Amino acid sequence: MRLGPQDADRADRWALLFTTGSVMAVFSVGAAAQTAYVYSALAEGAGVPVGARIAANLGAVVAMLALLGWRGTELPARGSWRLVTWVMAAGLLAGLCRAGLQVLFGVYDADHLRALAIDLMSAAAVAWIASAIGFTTMRGRRRLRAQIEHAARGQVQIELALAALQHEEVRVRREVAEGLHGSVQQRLVLAVARLDRLAERLGRGSVEPADLDMLAELRAELETVREADIRATSRMLYPDQLEVGMVPAIRALLARIPTSVNTRLGVAPEVRTLDDPAAPQLSQGERLLAVRVVEEAVSNALRHGRAELIEVRLSRDAGAVQVSVWDDGVGFGDRPGPASGTARLADRLRLAGGELRLSSVPGDGTQVVARVPVESLRLNG
Known part of the structure; x- marks a missing residue:
């Protein structure tokens, strides 16, 4: 099930707080128990306020979780320096909270500054370590969720x-x-x-x-x-000459247009290299898609635009072949321009990772520009 933005943010916050709080709580209880054992052994059984120490340590945990819960999930997106600064400051505040609670609960006197400073820094270090583990967990969750969503989008595209x-x-x-x-x-x-x-x-x-x-x-x-x-x-x-290449198939298509309509075909040298019959880099599907673009544009120009001149240009655009078809027909203006065939063709291009743009001005013709992705260029690029 895909989480909404608010649900995902809430889940990330709980993951951050739970992981950080669990690590800090384990350190807090363990450190308090170890300190009580060591002091008891050194003082020959003298009583040590274990409960007060644990309460002060847990107070630091609560303070750290409150600070992280306030803005924690927003920090990773704001840059690493802001995240480090915030965590350092929050850890120090949690350490101050622990030191204050130790004085309040009678663990130390207020004039034991050295002991309080050591406990403050140790609490801050624990908070920093726990926060690092918590943010790592949260980022891992986000990365996994992004991978799942990407896979789901890919499945939808398929x-x-x-x-x-x-x-x-x-x-x-x-x-x-x-x-x-x-x-x-x-x-x-x-x-x-x-x-x-x-x-x-x-x-x-x-x-x-x-x-x-x-x-x-x-x-x-x-x-x-x-x-x-x-x-x-x-x-x-199956268009004529498609087995030979994309350019021959388009040339055969234009040759069937009535002689009363002038046609021009311009092919960039890079496209001729891609379409070289001796070493073709275009798949049959890519050739067919490019020919269908020209076929649809020419058909609309003759059927709806009453064109007298049709110009086709083939060029390379990064990892794709760009197919441009212009005619000097009447255009469609505010009338429904893209016919159903054009809409279907645009969908096919979009699913293949390409696009189709159609522009027209009444009385000034129509231009169709399609970008047909080429798999071999993507792999080699």
């Missing part, structure tokens, strides 16, 4: 990533199924029907010149199905 992948797989399957069931199936059904009519006439021996034209039309129709529908459906699953 679960979100798996959910996103499953959602993306369902979406792609649905689009492929709709494409096959819709345009491909409809075109093939019509072609089969026309072939049936042609076969029927051939069976009757009444072939007409128009039937040759029908065969030519059927061939053209099947070629359209093969080239447009089936290849488009295939690209939903």
